[in-house]
Amino acid sequence: MTVRTRFAPSPTGYMHIGGMRTALFNWLWARHNGGQFILRIDDTDQQRNVEAALAPILDAFRWLGLDWDEGPEVGGPHGPYFQSQRGAQYGAALRQLLESGQAYRDFDPPELIQADRQAAEQEKRNYLNIRRSLDLSADEVARLIAEGRPHVIRLLVDRDRKVAIDDVVRGHVEWDAALISDPVICRQDGSPLYNFATVVDDAALEITHVIRAEEHLTNTAVQVLLFEALGHALPTFAHIPFVAAPGTSKKLSKRDLKKYSTNPQFKKLFEAGEAILSPLDLAISDEMNPVMVAFYRELGFLPEAVLNALSRLGWSLDDKTEQMSLEFVTEHFTLDRVVKGAAGFDADKLLAFQEHWMGRRSTEERVAGCLPYLLRAGWLSDPIREDQREFVGRLVSALGDRLKLFGDILRYDEYFVDDDQMPFDEKAFDKRIRKPEDAVPLLREYRAQLAAAETFDAPSLDAALHAWVESKGIQMGQIIHALRVATTGKPAGPGMFDCLALLGKERCLARIDRAINAV
RNA sequence: GCCCCCAUCGUCUAGAGGCCCAGGACAUUGGAUUCUCAGUCCAAAGACAGGGGUUCAAAUCCCCUUGGGGGUACCA
Numbered sequence A: 001m002t003v004r005t006r007f008a009p010s011p012t013g014y015m016h017i018g019g020m021r022t023a024l025f026n027w028l029w030a031r032h033n034g035g036q037f038i039l040r041i042d043d044t045d046q047q048r049n050v051e052a053a054l055a056p057i058l059d060a061f062r063w064l065g066l067d068w069d070e071g072p073e074v075g076g077p078h079g080p081y082f083q084s085q086r087g088a089q090y091g092a093a094l095r096q097l098l099e100s101g102q103a104y105r106d107f108d109p110p111e112l113i114q115a116d117r118q119a120a121e122q123e124k125r126n127y128l129n130i131r132r133s134l135d136l137s138a139d140e141v142a143r144l145i146a147e148g149r150p151h152v153i154r155l156l157v158d159r160d161r162k163v164a165i166d167d168v169v170r171g172h173v174e175w176d177a178a179l180i181s182d183p184v185i186c187r188q189d190g191s192p193l194y195n196f197a198t199v200v201d202d203a204a205l206e207i208t209h210v211i212r213a214e215e216h217l218t219n220t221a222v223q224v225l226l227f228e229a230l231g232h233a234l235p236t237f238a239h240i241p242f243v244a245a246p247g248t249s250k251k252l253s254k255r256d257l258k259k260y261s262t263n264p265q266f267k268k269l270f271e272a273g274e275a276i277l278s279p280l281d282l283a284i285s286d287e288m289n290p291v292m293v294a295f296y297r298e299l300g301f302l303p304e305a306v307l308n309a310l311s312r313l314g315w316s317l318d319d320k321t322e323q324m325s326l327e328f329v330t331e332h333f334t335l336d337r338v339v340k341g342a343a344g345f346d347a348d349k350l351l352a353f354q355e356h357w358m359g360r361r362s363t364e365e366r367v368a369g370c371l372p373y374l375l376r377a378g379w380l381s382d383p384i385r386e387d388q389r390e391f392v393g394r395l396v397s398a399l400g401d402r403l404k405l406f407g408d409i410l411r412y413d414e415y416f417v418d419d420d421q422m423p424f425d426e427k428a429f430d431k432r433i434r435k436p437e438d439a440v441p442l443l444r445e446y447r448a449q450l451a452a453a454e455t456f457d458a459p460s461l462d463a464a465l466h467a468w469v470e471s472k473g474i475q476m477g478q479i480i481h482a483l484r485v486a487t488t489g490k491p492a493g494p495g496m497f498d499c500l501a502l503l504g505k506e507r508c509l510a511r512i513d514r515a516i517n518a519v
Numbered sequence B: 001g002c003c004c005c006c007a008u009c010g011u012c013u014a015g016a017g018g019c020c021c022a023g024g025a026c027a028u029u030g031g032a033u034u035c036u037c038a039g040u041c042c043a044a045a046g047a048c049a050g051g052g053g054u055u056c057a058a059a060u061c062c063c064c065u066u067g068g069g070g071g072u073a074c075c076a
Helices: A016-032 A048-065 A086-098 A110-122 A139-148 A193-202 A214-229 A252-258 A266-281 A293-299 A303-311 A326-332 A347-358 A365-375 A385-400 A406-411 A424-434 A439-452 A460-471 A477-490 A496-503 A504-517
Strands: A003-009 A036-039 A103-108 A151-154 A162-167 A171-176 A185-186 A209-213 A238-239
Touching: A003 A016, A003 A162, A016 A036, A016 A048, A016 A209, A016 A238, A016 A293, A016 A303, A016 A326, A048 A209, A048 A293, A048 A303, A086 A103, A086 A151, A086 A193, A103 A139, A139 A151, A151 A214, A162 A214, A162 A238, A171 A214, A171 A266, A185 A209, A185 A266, A193 A214, A209 A214, A214 A439, A238 A424, A252 A406, A266 A293, A266 A365, A266 A406, A293 A424, A365 A385, A365 A406, A385 A406, A385 A496, A424 A439, A424 A477, A439 A460, A439 A477, A439 A504, A460 A496, A477 A496, A477 A504, A496 A504
Parallel strands: A003 A036, A209 A238
Antiparallel strands: A103 A151, A151 A185, A162 A171
């Protein structure tokens, strides 16, 4: 039997990182088995602007390279893939259940149900719906329907039985049906409820494996009842742990975003977000924050890194393999190696994966990744001139490992601003130029050396400075720190000679002059 | 309240009765390299929630306690 899995997002306008992990596991299981991965849109709730709200979700899939065999844009033999367009199927299933007596119309007004529930709560017992409408005769029911009396439709649960599944990750899980209220499967307005629509669709789409977060485990009891009532075979269930917020075992949620900003792990992400988004005139927001996939794309993370991190959230291959490509994970992914406990999102580890995968990108690829950022920040002309492209190439190779995210290129504004606009880091300026007595005289002297230099590449500059330092009988540290701050404005960066060569003679001289005058 | 799930270093995890006085990775700390930063290399510190069983033997099986989480909707 062909393995068919699905991911069924609601069009919310963003793609949650935890949802992405669930989607990934579904995709992996389908691909691992040479099966199909289906995208179904659960849009029973919101009908306006589904397309706009869906776009960020599909973008996230495309960015990570997770394709779908059936669903929006690609169609498929089991369509439509939007629940809002599947009314006919739900209607048919409803009729089937009603006619076979496995579902019934409940005419009790909501207030009455509410009172029942409150009473149960006060008596500290489990609430079970009271089946008053079941006492109505067929004639009475027919009369109430003819009258247009509002009602919902409930599944009639057999209270003398147990419901059980053998979950691939949880094992055998059992519920006593005597404790389960008859679930409403159809609202007063005729629209289907989640548990019902899901079962109808999962059956119609011939889903073989339902892989979803464990928050749905309890729903499964009702869904199993529904599968059976409809006469469908049960799919295999795999309830994977949800992705927890760092340092907690609570579900990662965009509602708690404020709290996360003080978390030491997330702090780095927020800091990077700040540094990279602000030159782009963007800011951390409801749609753009560490809980959303879009955030990582916008900062210039690599899909490989995000995929690698997501794969390891609740799944492992063995006791040592950490760095894995999507292809590798696909080959080795099995459900029985999914962990049971909640997995906290580990931002540090994501960063480590990012460094690893970025390290495997060539300079050309890194340049290609950085260029869009520089363009968007307005630091390059559009179209990009050839000399600019060449310059960015030299900068990127000088940056080496320091460039962890493509967006990090925006932290090196000193190479793109005019010389008289370059800001000096005040603390560094004090420490390296203003305070040391010999800094300014040495800078002056070295400036003359530079001005006379015939070649301006890093190796010659390196050799020349070493010779000069030796002839003067001073320490390298006495000049080089002052020189760095003078020319780049910052206390840290690529090798000094790379920086000088990158800037070129004219700009170096101009900046040294400016630094001396600023003392 | 009721139902269900979960529990190994700070974090992600390995461990399916002896290979474990518990292994790896990230983070942390110390050292080396260096003009700074980043990186790299070496090293250190760091966990089986508690209590009972079962067994010659338990991180691994059973029970209880504690703790954490999820669900309890005419949400998904």
